Amino acid sequence: MKRKLTYLLCLALLVMSLAGVSSVSALQDNSQKVSAKLNSAIHSNSAPKYIFMFIGDGMGFSQINSAQVYEGNNNYGEVAPEKLNFTQFPAAGVATTQDSTSFCPDSASTATSLASGVKTHSGTIGLKVDKTTVAPTITELLKQQKNMKIGVVSNVTINHATPASYYSHVQSRNSYYDIALQMADSGFDYFGGGSINEATGKEKDKRSAYEILEEKGYKIADSNEEILALNKDSGKVYAVSPKLQDSGAMPYALDTAEGDLQLADFVKKGIDVLDNKNGFFLMTESGKIDWAAHANDAKSVISDVLAFEDAIQVAIEFGKKHPDETLIIVTADHETGGMSIGYAATGYDTAFDILGNQKMSYVAFDELIGKMKKNDADGLTFEEVMPVITEQFGLLAPSDAIKDNPMEMTAGEYKKLKDGFTESMKSVKTKNEENTLLYGTYDPLSVSITHIINNKAGVGWTSYAHTGVPVGVFATGVGASQFNGSYDNTDIFYKLADLTRIKTK
Ligand SMILES: [Zn+2]
Numbered sequence: 001m002k003r004k005l006t007y008l009l010c011l012a013l014l015v016m017s018l019a020g021v022s023s024v025s026a027l028q029d030n031s032q033k034v035s036a037k038l039n040s041a042i043h044s045n046s047a048p049k050y051i052f053m054f055i056g057d058g059m060g061f062s063q064i065n066s067a068q069v070y071e072g073n074n075n076y077g078e079v080a081p082e083k084l085n086f087t088q089f090p091a092a093g094v095a096t097t098q099d100s101t102s103f104c105p106d107s108a109s110t111a112t113s114l115a116s117g118v119k120t121h122s123g124t125i126g127l128k129v130d131k132t133t134v135a136p137t138i139t140e141l142l143k144q145q146k147n148m149k150i151g152v153v154s155n156v157t158i159n160h161a162t163p164a165s166y167y168s169h170v171q172s173r174n175s176y177y178d179i180a181l182q183m184a185d186s187g188f189d190y191f192g193g194g195s196i197n198e199a200t201g202k203e204k205d206k207r208s209a210y211e212i213l214e215e216k217g218y219k220i221a222d223s224n225e226e227i228l229a230l231n232k233d234s235g236k237v238y239a240v241s242p243k244l245q246d247s248g249a250m251p252y253a254l255d256t257a258e259g260d261l262q263l264a265d266f267v268k269k270g271i272d273v274l275d276n277k278n279g280f281f282l283m284t285e286s287g288k289i290d291w292a293a294h295a296n297d298a299k300s301v302i303s304d305v306l307a308f309e310d311a312i313q314v315a316i317e318f319g320k321k322h323p324d325e326t327l328i329i330v331t332a333d334h335e336t337g338g339m340s341i342g343y344a345a346t347g348y349d350t351a352f353d354i355l356g357n358q359k360m361s362y363v364a365f366d367e368l369i370g371k372m373k374k375n376d377a378d379g380l381t382f383e384e385v386m387p388v389i390t391e392q393f394g395l396l397a398p399s400d401a402i403k404d405n406p407m408e409m410t411a412g413e414y415k416k417l418k419d420g421f422t423e424s425m426k427s428v429k430t431k432n433e434e435n436t437l438l439y440g441t442y443d444p445l446s447v448s449i450t451h452i453i454n455n456k457a458g459v460g461w462t463s464y465a466h467t468g469v470p471v472g473v474f475a476t477g478v479g480a481s482q483f484n485g486s487y488d489n490t491d492i493f494y495k496l497a498d499l500t501r502i503k504t505k
Helices: 002-019 023-027 061-072 107-116 136-148 177-184 209-216 224-228 265-272 288-294 300-322 354-359 362-374 382-393 410-426 433-439 443-457 489-500
Strands: 050-056 091-096 149-154 190-193 219-221 237-240 280-286 326-330 469-479 486-487
Touching: 023 136, 050 107, 050 300, 050 489, 061 209, 061 300, 061 469, 107 136, 107 489, 136 149, 136 280, 136 443, 136 489, 149 265, 177 209, 190 265, 209 219, 209 362, 209 433, 237 265, 265 280, 265 300, 280 288, 280 300, 280 433, 288 300, 300 326, 300 354, 300 443, 300 469, 354 443, 362 382, 362 443, 382 410, 410 443, 443 469
Parallel strands: 050 280, 050 326, 091 486, 149 190, 149 280, 190 237, 219 237
Antiparallel strands: 091 469, 326 469
16 A cells, blocks of 8 residues: 555656646746646636547657657756646646556547546447447537537547547447448537548448548548638538548658648647537547557657647647636547656666657658669668668668767667568568567568667667556646546546536436
């Protein structure tokens, strides 16, 4: 018991220091990002009219603080993180994330806990532990009981587990087509971000889910022009990112170019479409944080945490205009990758500036190498690929000529890279215990590169899956003080239900 208390105390201190709760000056220094008026409403007893729920998928404390370290000051004697907007929110808590079948849960069950307040099986969406009884979602209840407008945004596919948990009820998260049909039947007012996975079913033999959405009254906007023109008179909308990557998701923030729509744009448009006299609930997920963490790609994690911060800033700006009516919550469904700030080989040092050399995500790199492979009939050699690795990640081969360049690989790192290349070029990959630990299910070359560059920077990874560490909850605006403390992820649903005074039975 004593151990548990010490643990909780340490967690609470960690959250408080991340949130800057103990530092009033931190709150004042960053007044451009956060809003004093919004922050002062945290003890308000009135029901919030505009609710923003942000879920950083896989965004544990390491993912959050990595972005703060990367943006921060690493100079000896001046070391300080650059605070993200949400870690300065005046209310902060920690939530446990286990589901009914695992301490290392998945996004289906954990998002169900957040959306519906129940524990269920890994892989199950919107159903109680019997996998049969429907657990109503906060979004469905707010629509039914308060006639609020509802929006769901995600930068991964819109029928992926986390967004799906706010509008669907299925035994398996892999029933993508059924989930898309339930999306069309939800009557929700705004969907935005990634495309529909398996829009014509697993066998590609079903009627297009896009067609069905249109039949049910949804306007589908899938170009920059159409999306940017959306407003409160647009009716029910599904805004699909014109640029897609990685099986129908929005691209990694690291791979976007100027003029590309970002997660923040889909939040902005959500507000434009949803704003009405009864208020709204807008759930925004950054699923790319999770995907990058699965692949152990720290730079892509950091870039997407920063893009997530931009999306949250849109809500903060809205909240500044409606400080007595807005509630903003930022949390995660679980941690992914067992990411750490600190690594065995770097000990007490970090050098996050090393990550600045990485110019593209592991996915974009895989695509690039794939193209080179196709255009090289006699087989790609390591000597042909190494200059591309240097250009995109900054890594240099060991050499006597280089002195004190942190990007120079050690002999061990260079061997690891070459082994990864050799394995990557095999048409049939070698399956053994060692390779599973080294590469997971990822391309052996790109995952070797990100491991090398991450470890040099002082970032470690322990898993290609999710872990069981609790996550942070950060809140500002009306009733935000409810989210202070240590609790379970299911409590987030009940806290929201209490604040909005809806009946849950
Ligand atoms: Zn995941």
